[in-house]
Amino acid sequence: MKQLYLIGFMGSGKTTVGRSIKEQYGIDYIDLDEAIEGRLHKRIVDIFKEEGEEAFRTYETETLKALKTTPIIATGGGIIERSENISYMKENGIIIYLKTSFDTIKLRLTRDQSRPLWKDEKQNKALFDKRNKIYEYSADYIVHCDNRTTKEIIEEIVSLYRYKGILDSED
């Protein structure tokens, strides 16, 4: 069975979309950030604070590889920071990029304290521009998310899922 990986910048809606697909269609989903927090019994902000980003990235790769059976995985925004994660997701499933503009992300994450890499405007924009290219190169499909409701977005993903028979395929 192939898995479906949702990728995209912080605030693009990966968690929201994964959770809604599960609620609306009963397709199982797991959030990688939540899985890491559950495994370590520690919040992501605290992992960054106490152990640093590199340690977090190692936990992220290990946890990604441990999730072998869940059909839909909402990844963290930085999953593409390690090329081995991209290769792994490509081998094991289909990658969907939830493409959302910087302006939309900014509106959503104003005053957000839970994302250690969401910092000042200049750093946020530089990180967004760098990663946007990597998300695009890595994705099998791009779903445009600006000015669209979660319902519209999940309908597109689920019809793709059904049309392609993605998750039933053995190859």
Ligand SMILES: Nc1ncnc2c1ncn2[C@@H]1O[C@H](COP(=O)(O)OP(=O)(O)OP(=O)(O)O)[C@@H](O)[C@H]1O
């Ligand atoms: N289509 C949408 N329209 C409006 N708001 C949305 C939409 N999708 C997500 N949001 C809002 O944007 C915020 C960030 O969404 P979410 O936490 O799902 O992002 P994420 O991609 O999982 O981020 P991260 O990479 O940091 O985990 C939330 O407040 C959520 O309610």
Ligand SMILES: O=C(O)C1=C[C@@H](O)[C@@H](O)[C@H](O)C1
């Ligand atoms: O964009 C990132 O690098 C991150 C996004 C979040 O999902 C978390 O995985 C963490 O805050 C790092």
Ligand SMILES: [Mg+2]
């Ligand atoms: Mg998330």
